[in-house]
Amino acid sequence: MHHPQVQREHVRPDGNAASGTPCFQSILALTDLSARSQPAVERAARLAADHGALLKLIMYAPASLAPLAHAEAATALAALARAMGARFDVLVKQVAISSGGLAQIVDEARHADLVVLRHERDRSPGAFFTGQPVERLLRQLRCPVLVTRLATRLRYGRILVAVDFTPASHELVSLAHGLDANAALELFHALNTMHESKLRYADVSDHAIRTYRHDCQRQARERLFSLTDSSSARRNRVLSTIGRGDPARQATVQQQHARAELLVVGKRRAHPLADFFFGSIAQRVLCWATGDVLVVPTDRRGYSPSAVMPRTLQAAR
Numbered sequence: 001m002h003h004p005q006v007q008r009e010h011v012r013p014d015g016n017a018a019s020g021t022p023c024f025q026s027i028l029a030l031t032d033l034s035a036r037s038q039p040a041v042e043r044a045a046r047l048a049a050d051h052g053a054l055l056k057l058i059m060y061a062p063a064s065l066a067p068l069a070h071a072e073a074a075t076a077l078a079a080l081a082r083a084m085g086a087r088f089d090v091l092v093k094q095v096a097i098s099s100g101g102l103a104q105i106v107d108e109a110r111h112a113d114l115v116v117l118r119h120e121r122d123r124s125p126g127a128f129f130t131g132q133p134v135e136r137l138l139r140q141l142r143c144p145v146l147v148t149r150l151a152t153r154l155r156y157g158r159i160l161v162a163v164d165f166t167p168a169s170h171e172l173v174s175l176a177h178g179l180d181a182n183a184a185l186e187l188f189h190a191l192n193t194m195h196e197s198k199l200r201y202a203d204v205s206d207h208a209i210r211t212y213r214h215d216c217q218r219q220a221r222e223r224l225f226s227l228t229d230s231s232s233a234r235r236n237r238v239l240s241t242i243g244r245g246d247p248a249r250q251a252t253v254q255q256q257h258a259r260a261e262l263l264v265v266g267k268r269r270a271h272p273l274a275d276f277f278f279g280s281i282a283q284r285v286l287c288w289a290t291g292d293v294l295v296v297p298t299d300r301r302g303y304s305p306s307a308v309m310p311r312t313l314q315a316a317r
Contacts, residue, residue, distance in 0.1 A: 023178040024053045028095075028112035030060040030105065033076045037118050041080065042152040043292070044116035045088040050155075050180065057081050058095040058108055060117070060133075070097055102133060106140045116146045119286070119293075135283060138267060144175070144296045147286060150261055156183045156292075160260035162251045162285075163189055165223045168266075172296060173227055176264045179294070183262075186239040187224050188254050190247040191216050217242060248284035256290050264294045
């Protein structure tokens with residue numbers, strides 16, 4: 001794996017970070033009541049405290065895990081809710097346990113602004129054909145999904161935002177800024193090398209290819225500057241980085257290089273068969289990322305369980 005060709009375009013050290021507008025009013029955290037899911041619950045609780053949001057805890061017990069008896073699980077979930085409420089000084093509600101499956105989660109997520117769950121692969125045979133639980137959730141949910149890998153920290157120190165210069169990329173940057181206004185932001189764009197390959201195939205001169213590459217980089221720099229200049233993130237310290245090649249691979253490489261605890265990426269809705277055979281950029285990011293990943297569906301326009309929630313965000317597929 002090689003590191004992308006990086007160009008840091010500008011930094012805006014403007015003193016104190018702005019306190020961003022709260023993005024979330026209701027956060028749904030998934031737990032199987034094991035120690036492995038505790039960091040995801042704690043991350044959700046910290047975000048709820050930062051945003052003054054209601055934290056809802058729901059039991060998720062996939063078929064590959066031995067579920068607790070409903071009465072025992074309800075007691076444990078209530079204890080967890082009390083512990084999180086006392087520790088983080090937030091209002092916590094436990095969702096009544098019914099099936100403990102994805103259908104209940106999808107139904108409950110209709111009333112949430114954010115879903116938080118830990119990253120874990122389901123290695124059952126059924127997951128090969130139907131996809132990982134997080135993949136199935138992403139196909140159905142219209143709210144952002146935060147997939148956690150890291151142990152909980154007080155706040156994210158650096159957030160990397162993958163952008164593709166679609167009109168809604170401005171909102172993706174605004175959401176990342178609003179998630180934690182004190183975090184350093186880095187915007188990342190991967191230049192598509194497909195057209196350059198076509199030029200080489202057509203025996204275009206090396207000089208013409210270098211000129212084309214220079215023009216692409218210049219346009220990307222201008223668009224990255226425009227994104228930071230027009231968003232609320234302009235009040236923070238913002239870096240801009242350009243890579244070349246596959247967007248998913250380059251974004252995850254840059255996440256490692258920048259030591260960003262969170263990578264923000266958008267996902268367009270696609271047919272399940274397309275996701276199965278080709279995989280979306282968001283799916284591949286989830287496979288390769290080393291930190292937390294916030295996946296934002298692009299069909300959120302018109303979906304707003306909270307009045308303060310931004311409209312749809314659209315970034316890399």
